[in-house]
Amino acid sequence: MTDRLGWRRKFGVIAPSTNTIVQPEFDAMRVPGVTSHYGRILIRDGRIADDEGMQNLLVQIRAAMDDCVEGIMTMEPDYMVMGMSAETFWDGVEGNRQFVQQIKDLSGGLGVATGAEACERALNLFGAKRIAVITPYTPIGDENVAKFFTELGFDVAQVKGLSCPTAVSIAHVSEQTLRESLLEVDDADVDAIVQCGTNLCMTELADEAERWLGKPVIAINAATWWMALRDNGIEDRIHGYGSLLREH
Structure with a gap:
């Protein structure tokens, strides 16, 4: 059935x-x-x-x-x-x-x-080589994210960790903060931006950001x-x- x-x-x-x-x-x-x-x-x-x-x-x-x-x-x-x-x-x-x-x-x-694997597939699909990343993590989390992408051969230009105080508070990060973070990590040499952390509300903003940044913005969800x-x-x-x- x-x-x-x-x-x-x-x-x-x-x-x-x-x-x-x-x-x-x-x-x-x-x-x-x-x-x-x-x-x-x-x-x-x-x-x-x-x-x-x-x-x-x-x-x-x-x-x-x-x-x-x-x-x-x-x-x-x-x-x-x-x-x-x-x-x-x-x-x-x-x-x-x-x-x-x-x-x-x-x-x-x-x-x-x-x-992790989904982001890898997406970056390869877009032909990205140099990337920037936004996370809700502390430095140890950012280091592991950078390690993953670097081992795959991507050039990680910057990882911006928001160091959220609790797992619940990740969901409280404002759209304005995420917009500012996207602009902060963007650069002419960055091919794509990746957002990690499934409790960050990013899917709709990523769709919008692709239009004003002119490049892939990969929301992890x-x-x-x-x-x-x-x-x-x-x-x-x-x-x-x-x-x-x-x-x-």
Whole structure:
């Protein structure tokens, strides 16, 4: 029998309990016949104002991952989607590979969309070589993001970390702050700008920013959703969330 609403695909999405942006942004980008079903990783201490806090956040995520995936698997998903990004960049390319393998092992071999790999695919599609990055992280998070992209051969011109004090407060970053950050990291030699952090509200602003910057602005939630759709043979074009979903 085919699911009446998810008749094309049912996505299992892993997200932190503190995240209030990724679910509504994914929902806004829905296409007919594709549904998202969330497992939440319990974050008891969301303080991330310093590097120790960022490390502690990852410890909590890793400790709860098995239970989260087990819960998602009870609704029999077709594919797994990461609704958080820091873990997918941590320890560079090899760290992302190991993380994907972990989710595949826990899910019985399902495909996995991660923010890190989605951004890699998008940058290669756009032919970008020199990039700038915006994150909500502290320096240790920024270092891991830069490590990931540098190992792939991209020239990382700048990483602007917003050092948000808590995991919840990432969702409070204003549009004005994000606009100013985009302008700050932009340069004539930068081919594309990447935004990390699934709890930053960026998909619609990225679509707008591409018009006034004249270059790709890759919002991680849009890129991850794009990867999930395309990996599953779903070619629907979606307007309002950046050229990646609109044109590719």
